[in-house]
Amino acid sequence: MPAFFSTPSSLKKRKRPEETGSSKRRNLSQTQSRRQKPELKKLTRDESISGSDYESDNNRENRQASDELKSLDGETSGDEETAAERRLKLAERYLENIRTEVDEVGFDAEEIDRDLIAERLVEDVAESKGLIYRKIADTLNFQATNHSWTKWNSDSVTSVATCYPWAYTVTEDLTLIKWKIQDLPENQWSLKSKKRRQIKPKPPPKRKLEQVICVKGKRSKAKDESYQGHSDKILCVAASQDGKFVVTGGKDRKIIVWDAETLKCLRVFTHHRDWVTGLVFRRGTNQLYSSSKDRTVKIWSLNELAYVETLFGHQDEIVDISALAQERCISVGARDRTARLWKVAEETQLVFRGGGGIEKKSKSKS
Secondary structure (H helix, E strand, C coil): CCCCCCCCCCCCCCCCCCCCHHHHHHHHHHHHHHHHHHHHHHHHHHHHHHHHHHHHHHHHHHHHHHHHHHHHHHHCCCCCCCHHHHHHHHHHHHHHHHHHHHHHHCCCHHHHHHHHHHHHHHHHHHHHCCCCCCCCHHHCCCCCCCCCCCCCCCCCEEEEEEECCEEEEEECCCEEEEEECCCCCCCCCCCCCCCCCCCCCCCCCCCCCEEEEEEECCHHHCCCCCCCCCCCCEEEEEECCCCCEEEEEECCCCEEEEECCCCCEEEEECCCCCCEEEEEECCCCCEEEEEECCCEEEEEECCCCEEEEEEECCCCCEEEEEECCCCEEEEEECCCCEEEEEECCCCEEEEEECCCCCCCCCCCCC
């Protein structure tokens, strides 16, 4: 009687015979090779597909490059041509294209005029700002100039200012006079002659200046503060470039602004504490600089007829003052032996100090 827990022989599994180590290794290698073969086939197939695409792209690029090289070789003279020669040929071709475009279309006269006007405006603005200076002294012919002189009953003339065609003079007898300057000769070329040859113009006749207006102060009004005129010697005069203002200053410590056309008093400034020795307009503007024996330089705006500011620095009286187009002026002192360049916008000054004279070497007596 079989045991209760025993299994029938039909249900029992057969046991494989025990394999040696070498046979096990062979079986493992065979199974691995079988598994790897399809993977290798897939990889080679993918690589062949991608490789064919890559080769086609390369062939396409190579063909394009070869075509470009052929075109370049056809245009150039040969392989021996240098890079500089190629650049030169390209530049010549570019110029030829421009010439053909110009011949076909032509120049735009309006555009050229606009460019010329723009350049002229830029130059004018730069010149008004004092950024451009023209050297014209060599072009002036002083030997061929004519002159005329005028004499009238007055004391010494202390200063002269001009604004063509007018001239303004001041004298020690408190007089301000407006003169008409002689006109310059016209018609330098003869219109009747067919040949363009220059005909020397006849010199204008020598005649006296034409006095237009005369204004005279009064010494008796020295203590009258409301008097709008000079009460002592007039030392300096300046005329604005636009022909609107004439300014005078003198020993009475007054700066008087006059209407240039009628010589009517517009404003009297009494800010200086001593003689007014110099007056100058900034070129192209109505900004005025004044110097005085009180060692100060004052700035005025005549568009508003107002005082602006005072510049300090001189150690002694200021003899004279001058200015150009920029917002700067230069003043000269007397006994302090300095010339000062005032940079108004930067609020700085440049000091030039004068040295002593050069002593001459005394000849030693033999």
